[in-house]
Amino acid sequence: MxxxxxxxxxxxxxxxxxxxxxxxxxxxxxxxxxxxxxxxxxxxxxxxxxxxxxxxxxxxxxxxxxxxxxxxxxxxxxxxCHLGNQFAVHPLQWGQYAYALHGSFVVQNGTASCANVSCHGGNLEGATGPSCTSCHMGGPTSFHPLPWNADITLHGGFVGQNGTAACRNVVCHGANLEGVFLSGPSCNACHNFP
Ligand code: HEC
Ligand code: HEC
Ligand code: HEC
Ligand code: HEC
Structure with a gap:
């Protein structure tokens, strides 16, 4: 200027x-x-x-x-910086379901508006908002490790090796693996864990 x-x-x-x-x-x-x-x-x-x-x-x-x-x-x-309006950093229609609705936004629009140094960090490493990979196991845009996208049964071996800590996220499969509304299913939708 x-x-x-x-x-x-x-x-x-x-x-x-x-x-x-x-x-x-x-x-x-x-x-x-x-x-x-x-x-x-x-x-x-x-x-x-x-x-x-x-x-x-x-x-x-x-x-x-x-x-x-x-x-x-x-x-x-x-x-x-705000995707909603002067009061809201996220699009208004996400309401309290940002965890479930952000995925389709990113699929449609890419990550440019998330990768703000004040928001999720210039490289999506986190800033005021969390790092994408604090939940996502396969990089910013894949919640599961990438190979699972071709073969979901690979999760069995992963859990055998690493346990269920990464699944027990309150917005993924739930703290007790009971499933989360609009997100991951309960493990017992398919298994019969005690
Ligand atoms: C007297 C004029 C003035 C007032 C009043 C004012 N701003 Fe600003 N604001 C500016 C200018 C000029 C800039 C660009 C320079 C800068 O970044 O500080 C700016 C930048 C900003 C930025 C971006 C800062 C950054 O680091 O990128 C934010 C956020 C902001 N203002 C919020 C607000 C809010 C919220 C209010 C009311 C509570 C407010 N401003 C009141 C003049 C003003
Ligand atoms: C340079 C980027 C930037 C600009 C420009 C900006 N904001 Fe923000 N704003 C943020 C970030 C980042 C947060 C989230 C802070 C946090 O979660 O700790 C935020 C949060 C807020 C919040 C709280 C919203 C919520 O959901 O909790 C309000 C209110 C707000 N900003 C008002 C304004 C207003 C009014 C302006 C314009 C005058 C403005 N902001 C411009 C980056 C910005
Ligand atoms: C707090 C945990 C959490 C954070 C942080 C997070 N996500 Fe997600 N993300 C999820 C969950 C849970 C889903 C799956 C929701 C569903 O089942 O529809 C998801 C889904 C997605 C999807 C859709 C993937 C697909 O295969 O359909 C994309 C893309 C995505 N997120 C991008 C991002 C980006 C980019 C960031 C960082 C700016 C981010 N996410 C941060 C939890 C998170
Ligand atoms: C949609 C159905 C489905 C869901 C939901 C599901 N699984 Fe599985 N899981 C399977 C299938 C099918 C196999 C067998 C894969 C094979 O044959 O190698 C399997 C295998 C496993 C295995 C290997 C041992 C075994 O019992 O065969 C573990 C451990 C496991 N899953 C854990 C989990 C956990 C933890 C969750 C929840 C976070 C979960 N699964 C959710 C379908 C599911």
């Missing part, structure tokens, strides 16, 4: 701050949330600071990020 643009951006920010203060709708919070001098939010704003500030007073963001949160004079849209 050229020096002139930087200066006019900083001036714009200053004007917004002044306007908010004069109109009385700026609170101490929104001003300490942004340093007009450096033209940046404080350290730690992503990930920890901004969710709290937004939940406390979402209107304190609109002056710079726009009434519709598409960027405004800051040119940073909330949806640059």
């Amino acid at each position: 050229s020096q002139i643009n930087k200066t006019s951006l900083a001036l714009g920010m200053l004007l917004v701050l002044v306007a908010l203060t004069v109109s009385g709708c700026g609170d101490k919070n929104s001003q300490s949330n942004f340093d007009a001098q450096s033209g940046a939010h404080p350290v730690g704003w992503v990930p920890t600071g901004h969710p709290l500030a937004a939940q406390a007073n979402i209107l304190s963001c609109t002056g710079c990020h726009g009434n519709d949160f598409t960027g405004g004079i800051s040119k940073v849209a909330c949806t640059l």
Whole structure:
């Protein structure tokens, strides 16, 4: 960004701050949330600071990020990182079933929007969100080890060698291998384990 643009951006920010203060709708919070001098939010704003500030007073963001949160004079849209809206990092329709519904999203759209340094990490190694392979055994896009995709009966030998720790995930086959709604079946759908 050229020096002139930087200066006019900083001036714009200053004007917004002044306007908010004069109109009385700026609170101490929104001003300490942004340093007009450096033209940046404080350290730690992503990930920890901004969710709290937004939940406390979402209107304190609109002056710079726009009434519709598409960027405004800051040119940073909330949806640059959020897949839902200004309140939701994941698509709204996932609701409380992110564990079950993210798979088809990734199959359709790929992993580009997950691989955000603030979200699941630039290489999907985890950041504020977990690493994909904390659940997935076959790399980010395969929940089972890859060879199983051709022959699922290979799971028997794996369990014989490694036990069931990797299956006992609350969103995979359940902590007691009893199965999970919209996800992995109970082992006893096929077996007769005690
Ligand atoms: C005075 C103007 C101003 C206000 C008020 C403001 N922002 Fe910003 N925001 C900016 C600018 C400019 C940037 C780009 C520079 C930067 O990253 O700090 C930015 C960037 C951000 C980023 C991205 C930071 C990063 O590291 O990539 C987030 C998240 C954010 N703002 C959230 C919010 C939230 C939430 C609020 C309300 C609680 C808010 N902002 C209020 C001007 C503002
Ligand atoms: C640079 C990336 C980035 C931008 C831009 C951004 N956010 Fe966020 N936001 C995050 C991340 C990462 C989290 C998750 C933090 C966590 O889980 O600890 C988050 C979480 C939130 C949450 C909590 C949501 C939840 O489901 O718990 C709110 C509210 C929020 N952001 C508001 C905003 C608003 C308002 C803006 C735009 C003004 C914005 N964010 C822009 C990265 C961003
Ligand atoms: C908390 C555990 C967990 C994490 C973390 C996780 N997943 Fe998943 N993933 C699952 C489960 C459980 C399923 C299977 C849901 C079902 O049966 O439909 C799944 C399914 C998928 C599928 C569909 C696979 C197929 O063969 O149909 C893809 C693709 C996928 N996830 C990608 C990802 C990516 C990319 C990440 C990281 C950004 C990730 N997952 C993180 C638990 C997780
Ligand atoms: C859809 C049916 C099905 C489900 C669900 C299933 N298995 Fe299996 N499992 C099989 C079949 C079929 C075999 C036999 C493979 C062969 O003939 O080599 C097998 C074999 C095994 C074996 C080898 C010993 C044996 O009894 O033959 C173990 C251990 C095992 N499964 C554990 C599990 C665990 C743990 C789960 C749950 C996380 C599970 N299975 C879920 C069908 C299933």
